[in-house]
Each structure stands twice: as structure tokens, then as C-alpha cells.
Amino acid sequence: MTPLTIATLNTRGCRMAFRRSQVLSFLQEGGYSVIFLQETYTDLTAEDSWWLEWGDRVYFSHSTIRQAGVATLFSPDLWPEVLGVAEAVPGRLLHLRVRIEGLVVNLVNIYAPTSGPEQLQFYQQASTFLGTLDSHECLVLGGDFNTTLEKQDRSGTEQSPATADTLWEIVEHHSLVDIWHDHHPDDTSTFTFVQVEAHRSSHSLLDHIYLSHFHLSRAHSSSIRLAPFSDHHLATVTASLCTERPGPAYWHFNNSLLEDEGFVTSFREFWLAWRGQRHAFPSARQW
Template identity: 35%
Template sequence: MTLRIASLNMNGCREALRRYYAASLAKQHNVSVLFVQETHLPFFSHFSNTSSGVATVLSPNFTPDTVSQVEVIKGRVLDVRAQVGNTAIHLVNVYAPTTDSERPGFLQLLRNHLGGIPEDEFVVMGGDYNCTLDALDRTGKGHCNAKLWGELQALLDPSDLVDVWQLHHPRRRSFTYTRTRV
């Protein structure tokens, strides 16, 4: 079984055109699982309908035997468990807070959740961490201080999680979006 997984920060998907674009992009690239962050939809959001929200979208071509989900942190972390034959895959979609004060508690809750997943089950984690592990992934100063970078790395190491993009493209600088401030 081959899964193609993509992650997209929508910065709001109330408008039909944005949803259509995301669906078209997923179909064009034969994406099996699409992690979406910042949906800004009330049934996917944390505290209000203008912030946060995560959704995990499964392609009609990806047909697990069973699917279950756990909202680990409301509007921030969603774990979709897909059972395919004898293989269980946790598809963990993350939208991390941008404020330094919220991040340590957030990472601890995420660490606790990952620690509770049985070792014989696979974990695929994607999303928007609002922090990068490699300077190649940053433009400008970025949002992540050294302490938080270390905490993110500490979250990944025990679970043998890696940055797949950097693994396959170790020297490539590529961004899906950059914000210019005037």
C-alpha cells in the first residue's frame, strides 16, 4: 500500500473557491490523506470560528477497513486511526500555537498522546508546527526560539519521527507561502 500525504494550512476555508482549490490540488497529486490546518470553521475550531481548526481528509481511493478519530487537543490536534488489514496507522494532524506561552503545554499534551500509541502501530504526523527544525525551512527570524526548537526535536526523537521533506530534499529551500510585510 502506498499513501501520498499532504499538509495544507488553509488560513480559512469558508469560501467555496478555497475548498475547491484544495480538493483539486489533492486530486491532481493523487493525495490519499490531506491534513488541513486553520480551517476557521466552527465545527473544526478551537474557542472561536475565526481561529484554528484542523481536518483530516481521506481520499475516496484510500479505503481502510476501519477509521476512528480522537480529538487530542480541540482545534489543534486530531488523530485519525486507520486500520488496513493487520496494519494500524495513526494520521496525526497538528496545528501548533504561535505564542511561546502556549507551546510547552501543547507539546507536553502531544507527547503524552504519542507515548500512548502502541509500538506496533505506525504514526504519520503532519501539519503546521509554527516552528522549523532546519534553518533552510525559515525565512527571516521565524517564530521558534531555541528552547522550543529543542522541545519539538525531543517530541520527535523517542518516536523515531523525522522530517520527510528534509530527508528527501536536504539542501532544497522551498516554501508554499511567504508573507511580505509592508
């Protein structure tokens, strides 16, 4: 199967016909397979216009509040079997359970509020909802998180530590991996949001795409690029979402074993003996 590209973008409002047309044209030219949009600011009357310009593969969670509304789009070339649709938090969290090439995938598009108290409540709601999903199924969590987990992801200080802690708990509990950070661990200069005001600028990495750790090997590449009519950048991940079993995931040593005296003693004895076996192998790689 040809890999699919998943993209996420805060559109900064697509209610105006001109802006909506420009954004959808940009996304069509990009050839993205699955698109998470935030701050779409739509209602039921807008659906016909979206379907006319994009096609009927658009799913909404409406909101007439300016800083709300999300939509998930599928490219005209992708026809997943939609098994379920849920607006877990109206205008903020849209869940699609789909089957793509035999693989069941939970696509979760989120747009977190900007204020601390509302953020915390939202992530608590999101945590509760994500807990209802089948942990054995592939989970793709993307959108505008409006908070940061790493110091390198922002130019200033995190405004809501309690919110960040709750998001960390979600990431840890569901074994999620931020694909951009996994692919670019040494990049400290790429951001998805830049704000300039009063001769000052701030920047942060607010837009992410997370993937279940078990399915991490499905992700081939990731990128962040400029997008028109928005002060957010477009984040993408290219992955193979099919029933073919993924390759082995990364193995992580259990550091707690270093506190086990029996293990440490046993390993030291093993290593001393194994070093003496080097001559029995034609190459260091085989040894």
C-alpha cells in the same frame, strides 16, 4: 499495493464556500490519498457542505477561532478501516488510528499555535498524547508546526527556542524522520511559507510530514509545491502503507564506541588483517 500520497496544507481558512470549493477541487485533481488540512475554521454546521463536495471521508476537529481547526480527508478511492478518532487538542491535534491493507497506522494531524507560550503548552500536550500511542505501530505526524528545528529552515531566528526544544524531544523520543529533509538533505532553498510585508519578506519551512524511523523505507518520494488561496505550500510524501515488511532501514554507527579504547584497538587489528584479504575476492564489491 499502489503507493499512497499523503499531503498536508494550511488552507488559511476554508469557511468561505468559494475558497473551500477551490481548495477541494485542487486536492481532488492532485489525487492525494490522505490529506491533512489546517486552519479550516469550521463548526458543526459546515460538515454537510464539506461532505457534499468531497464525500463522507472527512474527519474534523472544529474551531471557530480563525487560526485553528484541522481536518483529515481520505480520497474516494481509499477506504481504510477507522479504528479510532481522538481530538487530543480540539482544533489543533486530530488523531485517526486506521488500518490500511492490514497495517495499523496512526495519522496525527497538527496545527500548532503561532505564539510562543501557547506553542509550548501545545507541544507539551502533544507529547503527552503521543506517549499514549503504541510505539510498535506506524506513526505519521503531519501538519503546520509553526516552528523550525533547523537553521536552514528559516530566514531569521527561531522565535521560541523552548518550543523547538520540546518538538525536538518529541521527534527524538518517537524516532521520527522528516521525510523532506531525508530525501533532500542538500536543499536549502525550498520553503513552505513565505510572508511579504513592508517591502520585506521572510520564509520558513513550517509544514512537515514525519514518519516512524522503522518505516522509513516505505517512503518513496516527497515534494513541496504551490497551492491556491494560501501563503503556505503543499507538502507531500508518497509511501507504501501495507503489511508487507519494509526493506532494511538505514544503519547508523554508534559514535560512542569511538571513545572505547578496546573497540578501537580491536577494529584497527581487524582492518589491518582484512586489508590483506583483498586478493582473495574477484571484486572490491564482494570483498
